[in-house]
Amino acid sequence: MKKKNKKQNLIKTKFYLLFFIITALFPGFSCSENLSREEYSRVEFVLGTVCQIRLLTTLPKERVDEVFDASFEELVKLDAIFNANTEHSDYGIGELDRTEISELELVNQKAGKESVPVSKELFELLSIALDIAKKTDGAFNPAIGALVKCWDIGFSGKSVPPKEEISSALAISNFRDIELKENKSSSAKIEYRVFLKKEGMRLDLGAVAKGYAADQLSSIIRRAGIEDALIDIGGNVLALGKNAKGRNWGIGLKNPNIGEQDIAGVLHVSGQSVVTSGNYERYFEESGKIYHHILDCKTGYPVETSLNAVSVISDKSLYADLLSTTCFVLGEEKSRNLISELRKKTDSEISILFFYNDNSVRLISEDKLSLEIKSPFVF
Numbered sequence: 001m002k003k004k005n006k007k008q009n010l011i012k013t014k015f016y017l018l019f020f021i022i023t024a025l026f027p028g029f030s031c032s033e034n035l036s037r038e039e040y041s042r043v044e045f046v047l048g049t050v051c052q053i054r055l056l057t058t059l060p061k062e063r064v065d066e067v068f069d070a071s072f073e074e075l076v077k078l079d080a081i082f083n084a085n086t087e088h089s090d091y092g093i094g095e096l097d098r099t100e101i102s103e104l105e106l107v108n109q110k111a112g113k114e115s116v117p118v119s120k121e122l123f124e125l126l127s128i129a130l131d132i133a134k135k136t137d138g139a140f141n142p143a144i145g146a147l148v149k150c151w152d153i154g155f156s157g158k159s160v161p162p163k164e165e166i167s168s169a170l171a172i173s174n175f176r177d178i179e180l181k182e183n184k185s186s187s188a189k190i191e192y193r194v195f196l197k198k199e200g201m202r203l204d205l206g207a208v209a210k211g212y213a214a215d216q217l218s219s220i221i222r223r224a225g226i227e228d229a230l231i232d233i234g235g236n237v238l239a240l241g242k243n244a245k246g247r248n249w250g251i252g253l254k255n256p257n258i259g260e261q262d263i264a265g266v267l268h269v270s271g272q273s274v275v276t277s278g279n280y281e282r283y284f285e286e287s288g289k290i291y292h293h294i295l296d297c298k299t300g301y302p303v304e305t306s307l308n309a310v311s312v313i314s315d316k317s318l319y320a321d322l323l324s325t326t327c328f329v330l331g332e333e334k335s336r337n338l339i340s341e342l343r344k345k346t347d348s349e350i351s352i353l354f355f356y357n358d359n360s361v362r363l364i365s366e367d368k369l370s371l372e373i374k375s376p377f378v379f
């Protein structure tokens, strides 16, 4: 009998020790809390892409539904501001029907004519985009709309446009022709205005709007008291807190070799965004050559590079999105200085993974990352 008690006590001690280790390893997470957390998910097509939000919480379902409603309303609002594809036939899902145009499109239509009053959101995102454009001498270019439209890759563009069309589009794709003005009126309300100096000029924030949107959703979700969530805006992922197993979220990095469907690696993150830009999703092939959707404003053609993809890991989804495109254009060496400057200036964690077409992988990082790279990719 005594022996049995002793054994039971030993089991109890072991159990408490295990409990202690688990709670110590996952601060802010307790077993009882984990048991009562429910997982909820909602998917909708907004911002021209599939958006999924997963929430893990102890809040009642009605409250969770309100958070979903508020989040998707925010996405529809941002769509009405940033969408650059109003004329495309696959566009028009959400509140904005095809007869309406986005705020960004209105600025485009008034190019060369007059300045347009805009929302704080558009002004804020354009200011950041313009700052990066200056820092990178136009490698990232928010005024690239005319050139993007000329190629129309991922939509109707299936062949290389004539040289003359590319050079005329380039001539009206200069970010220095974007004028941003802030006017303080007498009522102390700030009026934001944007003017595109050249007729035909077009803004395109497709390389950064999804990241901006993910950050906005993160604020809404956290303000509602939800700490654990996964926001996926068309592959632009932002992971908050822990997954259903109480662990960091595992984010798969797609194999960036054209035609491959498996993954090249997995990142385990919490409180971070993972965004990838590559040449393998939106492209067409002509005479055996791939023409992808990330364009080089120095040439007017898709970026010529030995990279297949660039993934960025950052606590700010806006910078993850912006930099995945920018660093794909800049390449590894030129990205280094930009990253160290931005880390300091924006007080952000920024790590970059470069996937080359010989399957080698290189990392620029000062942060501790939990990353697995799978064969045939090599570090």
Ligand code: ADP
Pocket (backbone or CB within 6 Å): 138, 139, 140, 141, 142, 144, 148, 204, 205, 206, 207, 208, 210, 276, 277, 278, 282, 293, 294, 295, 296, 297, 321, 324, 325, 329
């Ligand atoms: P995704 O299509 O997955 O969002 P990106 O974030 O890399 O990929 O954005 C690519 C989009 O950005 C293009 O479709 C185009 O609209 C725009 N773009 C292409 N080249 C540039 C560039 N050099 N600077 C800024 N935006 C660009």
Ligand code: MG
Pocket (backbone or CB within 6 Å): 206, 207, 208, 277, 320, 321, 322, 323, 324, 325
């Ligand atoms: Mg991007």
